[in-house]
Structure formats: C-alpha cells, structure tokens
Amino acid sequence: MNSAALNRTTLPADWRDFLALTKPRVMSLVVFTGLCGMLAADVPVNPVIGFTAILCIALGAGAAAALNMWYEADLDAKMKRTARRPLPAGRMDRQSALHFGVGLAFFSVILMELATNRIAAAVLAVSILFYVLVYTVWLKRRTPQNIVIGGAAGAFPPVIGWAAATGNVTLLPVLLFLLIFLWTPPHFWALSLFVRSDYAAAGVPMLPVTAGLKTTRQHILLYTLPMGVAAVAPWPLGLAGAFYGIVASAFSLVFLGIAVQVWWNRATEPAGMKPEKRLFAFSILYLFALFGALVADKVWLS
Amino acid sequence: MAVVTDPEEEVRRRQKGRAIVMAVLLAAFVILVYAITIAKMSINR
Numbered sequence A: 001m002n003s004a005a006l007n008r009t010t011l012p013a014d015w016r017d018f019l020a021l022t023k024p025r026v027m028s029l030v031v032f033t034g035l036c037g038m039l040a041a042d043v044p045v046n047p048v049i050g051f052t053a054i055l056c057i058a059l060g061a062g063a064a065a066a067l068n069m070w071y072e073a074d075l076d077a078k079m080k081r082t083a084r085r086p087l088p089a090g091r092m093d094r095q096s097a098l099h100f101g102v103g104l105a106f107f108s109v110i111l112m113e114l115a116t117n118r119i120a121a122a123v124l125a126v127s128i129l130f131y132v133l134v135y136t137v138w139l140k141r142r143t144p145q146n147i148v149i150g151g152a153a154g155a156f157p158p159v160i161g162w163a164a165a166t167g168n169v170t171l172l173p174v175l176l177f178l179l180i181f182l183w184t185p186p187h188f189w190a191l192s193l194f195v196r197s198d199y200a201a202a203g204v205p206m207l208p209v210t211a212g213l214k215t216t217r218q219h220i221l222l223y224t225l226p227m228g229v230a231a232v233a234p235w236p237l238g239l240a241g242a243f244y245g246i247v248a249s250a251f252s253l254v255f256l257g258i259a260v261q262v263w264w265n266r267a268t269e270p271a272g273m274k275p276e277k278r279l280f281a282f283s284i285l286y287l288f289a290l291f292g293a294l295v296a297d298k299v300w301l302s
Numbered sequence B: 001m002a003v004v005t006d007p008e009e010e011v012r013r014r015q016k017g018r019a020i021v022m023a024v025l026l027a028a029f030v031i032l033v034y035a036i037t038i039a040k041m042s043i044n045r
Helices: A003-010 A015-021 A024-040 A047-071 A073-078 A094-115 A118-139 A146-155 A157-166 A171-194 A196-202 A213-232 A242-264 A274-301 B007-044
Strands: none
Touching (some): A015 A047, A015 A094, A024 A274, A047 A157, A094 A118, A157 A171, A171 A196, A242 A274
C-alpha cells in the first residue's frame, strides 16, 4: 500500500466529513417541510421549542443519512454520483460513521421528547428506523418498488413538525404525508432515468433498470395523478384556503404537463432526456411552492 | 493552499479541528438546554 493510501485510512476523519455524512442538501427540504408542518398547525409555539423541534428533525434526518451511507458504502463506491462521499473515498472508517449515526439518532429523539412531546419524538424515531431498516437495509437492493415504500421515510417531517406544535396528528398532516409519499416516486424515477447506468452498475434494482424506460415513464405519469389529488385535497376538505388551492392546482397541472412530456419522450440516452431533467428540477420547486403556499394561507391569509 | 505532507502534523491538525467543533457544539448545547428550561418554565407558569 502506498503512503498516500495508508494515510487516508489511518488518519482521523475531518469534521467536514462528518457533516457530509448528514447530506446537508437533502436536509434543507426536510427542514423546510418540517417547519411548514409546524407553522401550518397555526398554534402558538414558543420560538425556542419550535427551533429545537426543527433542529431535532434536521439531526434525525442527518442521523438517518449517516446510517444510510454506513450501510451503502459498497454501493456508493460503484456510482459516479456518490463515489466521492467520505466512506467510499476512504476519508473515514465505517465504524466512525456507524457510531456517529446511532449517537445522532438517539440524541435527536431524546432531545425532541424533552423539548416537545412524546408523539413528535415517537414519529421522529419511526421515520429514522423506517429510512434505515425498511428502505436502506430491506427494500433498496431487493425491489424496484424500493422508492415507493421507502419514500414514506421522507414524508414524515411535516407530521413531526405538526405533532411538535400540537401534540397530536390530524387529517391535514396525514395529507401532507401522502403528498410527499406520492411525490417521491416521480421525483426519483425522473432522476433514475438519466442516471440509470449508475444504478445498473451498482446493481440497484431501480425501475428503469428492471422494467425499462417506457414502463418507468408510464409509472411517473400514473403517480402524478394521485399526487395532484393529494396536493389539492386540503382545499375542498376545508383544511386550507383558496390561495393554497389555486397554487396547488396550478403547480400540479404544470407537473402533470411535464410528466406527459416525459411519457411521450422516447430518448434512451441522458442527452435526450430534457423533459426528465426538467421534471426532476420542477419537482423540487413544486414541493417548496406548495408547502410555502400552505403556510402563507394558514398563517397570513386565514 | 499549502500541502501538508507530514502525517503526524495532519493528524494533529484534524484532531484540533474536531476538538474546536466539539467545543462549539457543546457550548451551543448548554445554551440550548438553558433556553429550553426557561421556555418550559414560562409555558408551565
């Protein structure tokens, strides 16, 4: 082994690598939806308690991400998109990642219980366990439906935010859960269409790898329909006002329009997959816009 | 940027970086627990 390689495996990991384990960019969406769930509850929350609840959601998401990277280090090494992460790049040993992830998970759940309530802490614990055990360990390498069921893990933050504010879980946070749950498959399948060679090389049974491009494009369109219904539903059910209803309807129609373009597209190479790339980018904006509109509707316009 | 070649020096640099980050996080945690205690007391009053 050359000295550079020896140094890389024996040196203590840099603190920036621990931060990278928490997937900070993914965390921003988790924090945003969690915060919106809390604000949409429209009950007075002490700012310190509210801040702590959001911090716990972020730490819980970071813990789940660290444990995901610990378990998937071998997969990450095979994919261009993930090969430079701390574990596959050899900047950190696996045990450090495991200890960091488990410690952060316990810390976030205990702090959530102490600062807010047992319901919020329980949902946070379930979301971490779901992401690590159900999605990462059980489903991801076994079934092309991995992202469908595993998507539930990312749908918990607004429920946790709501529970932290109110101490209960009602129909609106359940609909917000359903919205993210149904949004996840089209979002990830759009991505997996133009990076499918990566997934194929790593042996991950994503839908484009196992069922082909045409079936994946059909699935994206099929999931967009119930997603749109779940997005608009709070309005006719009287859980949100007209402002949210109009924003949700308009953005869902645009989402559906791009999903139809994806369905029509016959490109087999990433260079020809502009609709897929557009759908992936728009899906992120979609979630930010809908949750932002919900908060604006509940807090300022009601 | 200077390239550090001595492994021992690099180990010390990383340990120092981690120690500083840990100290900042612990201080932040102490402040947070204090603020939560005050907030809980004002809620329960």
